[in-house]
Amino acid sequence: MGPKVGPKIGVVTFPGSLDDQDALRAIRLCGGEPIPLWHGNDNLDHVQAVILPGGFSYGDYLRCGAISRFAPVMTEVIKAADSGMPVLGICNGFQILCEAHLLPGALIRNDVRVFVCRDQDLRVESVDTTWTSGFSNGQLITLVLKSGEGGYVADEETLRRLEGEGQVIFRYVNGNPNGSYNDIAGICNERGNVVGLMPHPEHNVDSLTGPTQDGRAIFTSVCTFLAAKV
Amino acid sequence: MARVVVDVMPKPEILDPQGKAVTGALARLGFAGISVRQGKRFELELEGEITEDRLAEVRRAAETLLANTVIETFNVRVEEPTTPDEEKQAEPAEQAEPDEQTEPDEQTELATQAG
Numbered sequence: 001m002g003p004k005v006g007p008k009i010g011v012v013t014f015p016g017s018l019d020d021q022d023a024l025r026a027i028r029l030c031g032g033e034p035i036p037l038w039h040g041n042d043n044l045d046h047v048q049a050v051i052l053p054g055g056f057s058y059g060d061y062l063r064c065g066a067i068s069r070f071a072p073v074m075t076e077v078i079k080a081a082d083s084g085m086p087v088l089g090i091c092n093g094f095q096i097l098c099e100a101h102l103l104p105g106a107l108i109r110n111d112v113r114v115f116v117c118r119d120q121d122l123r124v125e126s127v128d129t130t131w132t133s134g135f136s137n138g139q140l141i142t143l144v145l146k147s148g149e150g151g152y153v154a155d156e157e158t159l160r161r162l163e164g165e166g167q168v169i170f171r172y173v174n175g176n177p178n179g180s181y182n183d184i185a186g187i188c189n190e191r192g193n194v195v196g197l198m199p200h201p202e203h204n205v206d207s208l209t210g211p212t213q214d215g216r217a218i219f220t221s222v223c224t225f226l227a228a229k230v
Numbered sequence: 231m232a233r234v235v236v237d238v239m240p241k242p243e244i245l246d247p248q249g250k251a252v253t254g255a256l257a258r259l260g261f262a263g264i265s266v267r268q269g270k271r272f273e274l275e276l277e278g279e280i281t282e283d284r285l286a287e288v289r290r291a292a293e294t295l296l297a298n299t300v301i302e303t304f305n306v307r308v309e310e311p312t313t314p315d316e317e318k319q320a321e322p323a324e325q326a327e328p329d330e331q332t333e334p335d336e337q338t339e340l341a342t343q344a345g
Contacts, residue, residue: 063298070295099298106301108240109247153244153301179245 006032007226009219010047012077014039014068018055019090019202026202027051030219032226039071048226049086049130050077052093054146054200064107064149065095074100086130086222087194091147094186094196103187103196104162105154110147111179119211120145120177120199122185126169129192130225134217141214143199145177145185150198152180152187162187170197232280233309234288238297239269272296273309280308 009032013020024034035047039057044050057068068074074096081087081102089097097103110116119142124135135141154162159181162168170186178198186197201215240246249267256264272292276284289306297304 062295066295066298098300104300106298108245108301111245111247113247113251151245151247155243155300179247 006223007049008033008035008045008047009049009051009222009226010035010037010044011051011053012037012039012071012073013053014055014057014071016055016057016059017053017092019200020053020055022200022202023051023053023090026205026215026219029205030216031223032219037073039068039073041073042076044073044076044080048229049088049222050080052077052087052089052096053202054091054093057092057096060092060149063095063099064092065097065099068092068096069099078102081189081194084191084193086225088131088218088222089194089196090200090202091150091198094198095149097194097196102194103189104158105152105187107149107198108151108153109149110151110177112177115146115148116150116177117144117146118177119143120172120185121174122170122199123173124169125171126166126188128166129169129188129195129221131188131195131218131221132169133225134221140173141217142204142212143201143215144203144210145199147178147198150178150180152184152198154181165190169195170199232276232278234274234276234280234285235307235309236272236274236288236292236296237269237305237307238272238292238302239304240267240302244301269302270296 009027011020011023011034013036024036027034035045037045061067077087078100095107098106122141122143124132124139124141127133127135127137167188168184169188172183172185176183185199186195188195201218204210204212204215207213246267252266252268274288285306292304292306293299
């Protein structure tokens with residue numbers, strides 16, 4: 001018998017994606033089988049979960065994520081998300097998920113008007129998603145944040161709903177780096193299968209390149225969820 | 231060909247960091263009492279005649295791609311074409327304007343510089 005193969009998790013590469021390789025590597029380190037996906041694909045290659053990585057897809061032209069949201073592969077991602085497949089958007093991926101209306105609200109330019117790159121403290125606000133079940137509620141973690149347009153905004157009613165339904169899953173602590181409403185760093189959809197966050201868990205999986213390995217729980221959470229499903 | 235202009239603006243309740251940066255820069259340059267909100271202008275060249283159906287299509291395009299209605303509003307308007315005759319007439323008029331407004335002293339100064 002060969003080694004046990006983990007769940008297939010796809011990472012979409014758009015023109016201008018930067019962190020697709022790190023995301024693929026994080027999946028491998030955390031027990032999954034990484035599957036590279038191309039934005040021009042019209043299928044998801046039988047993956048069981050999809051990650052939209054960070055970067056500047058389509059050069060961030062028009063608005064971040066506005067053009068990527070209509071890439072051929074996104075038709076399949078939206079269909080899969082609607083049928084319950086775990087979907088994670090990191091940074092630019094979060095922006096794409098908002099533009100695709102898979103997540104509510106939008107991300108605008110940082111209120112500080114500069115690109116922010118730092119090790120960011122966060123509080124885990126919900127472990128009831130397929131991507132955060134491996135954390136503990138209220139856990140304090142540190143992940144890399146590197147974005148120029150990371151300010152999360154939504155109308156008051158949406159914010160009330162997100163807060164009320166436990167859909168805020170990561171919150172900035174020890175200072176709000178970008179003007180995000182309610183210090184929101186990450187949210188999920190009603191079902192909890194679609195998650196978006198601005199910080200980069202895929203950069204915090206290895207002691208060689210990051211101060212913490214707090215990002216691992218994101219990837220192990222979905223692997224555990226998918227392994228239990230089979 | 232007809233031109234339709236789509237103006238996109240951030241909603242009033244949404245923070246506009248770009249507009250704020252421009253506002254700050256203007257103040258530093260001495261342009262006092264000016265507050266700026268920055269939007270986008272799209273110029274669409276449409277083939278054929280502009281009908282209500284075509285305009286409805288442009289509004290759909292604006293809503294689908296040009297604007298993110300979660301944070302932005304948009305306005306669609308038809309830009310009246312200028313005929314070639316009008317353009318010809320307009321050109322000399324525009325050139326004449328600075329002369330009329332320029333003070334005699336400045337004209338002398340310009341002539342000196344040119345010399």
